[in-house]
Amino acid sequence: MIHLAALFVGFGLDLLLGDPHGMPHPIRAIGKLIEVSERILRRVFPATPAGERVAGVVLVVVVAVLSTTIAAILLWVSYRINLWLGFALEAVLCSFMLASRSLRDESMKVSTALKTKGVNAARRAVSMIVGRDTENLDEEGVLRATVETVAENTCDGVVAPILFMAMGGAPAGVLYKAVNTMDSMVGYKNDRYQYFGTAAARIDDLFNFIPARVSGLLMCVMARLVGLNTAGAWRIFKRDRRNHASPNSAHTEAACAGALGVQLAGPTSYFGKVADKPFIGDNTRPIEVDDVARANKLMLATAVSALLISSILMIVVYRII
Helix, strand or coil, X not given: CHHHHHHHHHHHHHHHHCCCCCCCCHHHHHHHHHHHHHHHHHHHCCCCHHHHHHHHHHHHXXXXXXHHHHHHHHHHHHHHHCHHHHHHHHHHHHHHHCCHHHXXXXXXXXXXXXXXXXXXXXXXXXXCCCCCCCCCXXXXXXXXXXXXXHHHHHHHHHHHHHHHHHHHHHHHHHHHHHHHHHHHHHCCCCCCCCCCCHHHHHHHHHHHHHHHHHXXXXXXXXXXXXXXXXXXXXXXXXXXXXXXXXCCHHHHHXXXXXXXXXXXXXXEXXXXXXXXXXXXXXXXXXXXXXXXXXXXXXXXXXXXXXXXXXXXXXXXXXXXX
């Protein structure tokens, strides 16, 4: 039960403080571990498709095990020293695994830049939160990219970590974020990572399989609570949730597109190459600046519902056990 309490406090800390700039952050440490491990593994294993695939598997095992073990040991020692010390450390660690405040802040910077400084400033702002090419995006493209990011990261940055931490405390959240960070750093289908990043991409797909679907369903349910179109969310979720090369990404994008009544996705440029992605949602109206704020409200409502539902389920499980 104390782990669930730490999760609730961590969720509140994330909403209140986000990720304070300048503070040491475990996700940055995981990112550094990935970089160092990649350099070493590329020297050790041959630069062949088979060699790079094996190196990628080793990367996943090393980063996931090491990150989770360090977090578990730190918490174990802290709880052994003092219950409240352990609780405080776990609450802070839980807050670091969540990204609701930072996702809202960074996405709203895009809409603010678009309103006050124009599309060039908005392109620079959106380039900080998306992996696509942004230099040629028009206003609609900037807004679509921003809303897509909020929708997709509702799962990756908020709901999935909540589900993992509800089941296994902060160490489970660290495990999830280690896998997710590896996918975001090496899980690309380009010349450098086509083989090396295969394992990271596959394990991330596995870890997000259930959270993506839970996130999409919760977004459909919570759309009404924030004044959006629940019927539209359900309709587009059922129709377009598989309109993505990833087995998981389109679930939340489809629910969000239907709730807003806009069209997302479509052809997108990555590293100078256009990916012919199918559209998600119906083009019933042009996407507008205020849709970023609406998407964030839906994200937050979905996060709160995931926290409450997962906690209730775990309490029931604890009582049964």
